[in-house]
Amino acid sequence: MSTVTVNDGNIVNRAGRGKKIAVYGALILFSLMYVFPFFIQIATSFKTDADATTNPLNLIPQPVTMAALKRLADTDYPLWFQNSVTVTILVTIGRVFFCSLAGYALARLKFRGRDGVFTALLAVMAVPGIVLLIPKFLVLNYIGLYDTYPALFVPLLVDAAGVFIMKQFFETISPSMEEAARIDGAGTFRTFWSIVLPMARPALITLTILSFQGSWNELGHFVIAVSDPNLYTLTRGVGQLTSGGLGSGNQFPISMASALIMTIPTALIFIIFQRYFTQGANAGADKG
Amino acid sequence: MSQVDSGRAGSGRRAPARVAKRGTGQNQTGAGWLFVSPMLIILGIFLAIPIVMALWVSFTDWNGRGNPFGSRVNFVGAENYTSLLTEQGLSRQDFMLSMRNTFYYVLGVVPVQTALALLLAVIVNQKFLKGRTFFRTAFYFPSVVSSVAISLVFVYLFTGTGAINTILSKVGVIGPNWLDDPRGVIHIIGEKVGLWSIDAPPSALASTEVMNLSLWEWFKGPSVALSTIMIQVIWTTAGTFMLMFLAALQDLPAEVEEAAMVDGANRRQRFMNVTVPHLRPTIFLVLTLGIIGTWQVFDQMYVMTQGGPAKTTLTPAYLSYAAAFRQQQWGEGAAIAFILFALIFLLTSIQRYLLRDKDEVAKKKATKAQAKAAKAKGALA
Known part of the structure; x- marks a missing residue:
């Protein structure tokens, strides 16, 4: 801008300023829309029921109270939290391991039937998840897994989209290291485990995050897999809280607190691995 | 191993x-x-x-007790499908209600979330902006949070005396009881402009039935309750699609834009003639993913409304679940799931076809434009 003539510079500057004001104005508006609900949620978690009902917009609780959190601790909430953590860890480990194994085989290993397996994978990915609720229940019921702990995580251990992401990734890395390892006499699994996987770190982190997010936020599968309240995860338990007794009264602080606590792990992971979240979203886009 | x-x-x-x-x-x-x-x-x-098992169940009258593949379960042929599609009755009425609701839901959510996502991406992509990462994070964050948690927050925000109605009352508007209000948006608008009264609908519309629903019901629009869920979903998912648009925007080679600038194209021309064509594949992708996603909506209904009020938030996915797990009509529930499956498959196939066509057309256009540009350059030289 400094090199243009004074006259032109003025025009550019004026247009630029107008644009900047418009952009910042829109930004502030949208930021409020996106951040304010979370602020209200946090504030309400520390309010009394009466305060939450009469002052829904106040961001400062009067008085500040831990009552909602304490009452939440007396419900099954801690158990649900524990179940969610266990299931999420198992699913994430399973998905990262199995999806990279299969993705590697589909990308690199030459075996009869590979194309057929890949075609089947693509077909599976085209099945919308929501129509699988009844089918999954039927099979869990049939093999006697319904309403057991394994029902919560075993069906989620492999994710077709995850295999696809890993396959795509393995195809982008050069095979020279593997060939060297092979010539040195390393077996297929050894090559995969100690040569290929370390190179796949970014894809593995992306897959870890997608798996965490997928299983922590999953609702449908947990609804159809179990009915025993002791096997509820957070989404199932909390979803029941509102449709059950809590929704009828004005007990908003406890409902906000239950939502808040289940959001904290997501927020932490999101902040730490933000960069990879972005990649994950776009990796998901590729499959479409 | x-x-x-x-x-x-x-x-x-x-x-x-x-x-x-x-x-x-x-x-x-x-x-x-x-x-x-x-x-x-x-x-x-x-x-x-399981898909094969469910396909079998969709042709039986299994009631949830005993083995669905045992001898005590009757094969009923396509009865579960015909009762949803061709026979008069409550099943078809509910199914048609769910189709109507979801149709309006998709029609409202998909274009708005796509436009909002593009707008957010364009804003966040401004080079002069400070703290772009912060804003990107803020807009994307709801996409990674559990839909159950978000639903709870929205139930509170949109409750009768909640934050939204408090804000509305400050500008002199009396807000509705959002999630408890079954009135259709088109009905309300019609009443506001004096076309009809909701309590006494025009008999021509009210008395003509198509597929178990009166025309009056068909043209109801999304209910206020469903609109609330639509607002929530748009707010939540726009961030994901914003990231896709951002990636595409960052792929746009700076030289192309500079060339357009040198050619004297103003900002709007540059956006419409350079940026939008470049984004076309992403726009189609976002529309496709949006349609696939919206037809599957389930979580919000499960947590917030259970299909109510007055069945105006009933969707095929929720109806399928409720028929099977609540009413123990497993055959019907499975049949709904397969119809939904077929519908999503059909819609995505149509869209793929259109996308492929548009891409080819765009490519042809691009080569033509390039040829023209080369010619023009030659002439200049």
């Missing part, structure tokens, strides 16, 4: 390179199948086989 490993390692170490290579080729078949076997087992048992 260790067997394959040690066996190969042993032979590889001793044998000369050529033999090792042949050995690898042989072993890769075993290793390949071994590597994909966990995937085949899990996806086979919990995805492929």
